[in-house]
Amino acid sequence: MSEADGIVYSDVKFTRPKRNTSGTASSEAEPTYSEVRILKTHPSTELPGSQQHPVSNGGSKVTPERVVIVVLSALLAAAVIALGFTSLDNMHTKQSFQTLRDELEAVKRNLTERRCEVKSYNTVQQTSPQPPVVKENDPRSKCEHGWEQYGRQCYYFSIDLLTWSKSRDECRQKGGDLVQIDSREEQTFLELKLREKNNFEWVVFWIGLTDSEKEGTWLWVDGSSLNESLTFWFPGEPDNWTGRDSDGADCVRMGKKAGAPDLKCWFDQSCKYAYRSICEKPAETGHFTLHCV
Known part of the structure; x- marks a missing residue:
């Protein structure tokens, strides 16, 4: 106006x-x-009791649409900041999990190294007379019915009378192989079990040791060489006796009930003879398995 x-x-x-x-x-x-x-003045259209706010003619007007835009912009900025903090937390959490995983792998490697050191020590220690020591079974592993457990290994004492090669075939059919003795404790366990099972002095069992490829070079069934510092030959053995087999004695049996000093009950024998046998295979376990390399 x-x-x-x-x-x-x-x-x-x-x-x-x-x-x-x-x-x-x-x-x-x-x-x-x-x-x-x-x-001349125009009458006020406001209700009684209401306050009239002056409107500045010189500035821009604040509309509801602008207020909504400002509020939404503020909420969007807050959401972006919150998302940034969440992403940073997730990254730190991922890094923490990776650190824990690395530490677990380090513990596994450390346990593997310690186990291998103990096994190496057992294989090179002297075989002087010591009291029998039997290791307790691992509660995290188990053997199927008919097998005997020692540590993390399972052993089957077959009563079938077979040649050395056929005895090995039987062990393989059962998922294992002829026993390979890697420590004094394992030898002690086997000898005690044979004493429990034998009713006669000369009931013997094939083990997985032979020099059939080269005379005097004794190898286990996995191809590894016999550690000469860890042997349990009966006095005078091996002698490669050819009295009953001109091919000589190229396979090893064990199990003499009495008269064997300090666990020394290995004999070389003709592989053509029929004896019982001892099979071996790893125990079943649901946890991680340590392997020496």
């Missing part, structure tokens, strides 16, 4: 007494005109 729209003009007439020349007032009145300007 312009300033002209708010002004109303009006003429107001006033009467003034007329003076005569004699100085007395005349009864007739002389009219006088005067201009009066009145500012």
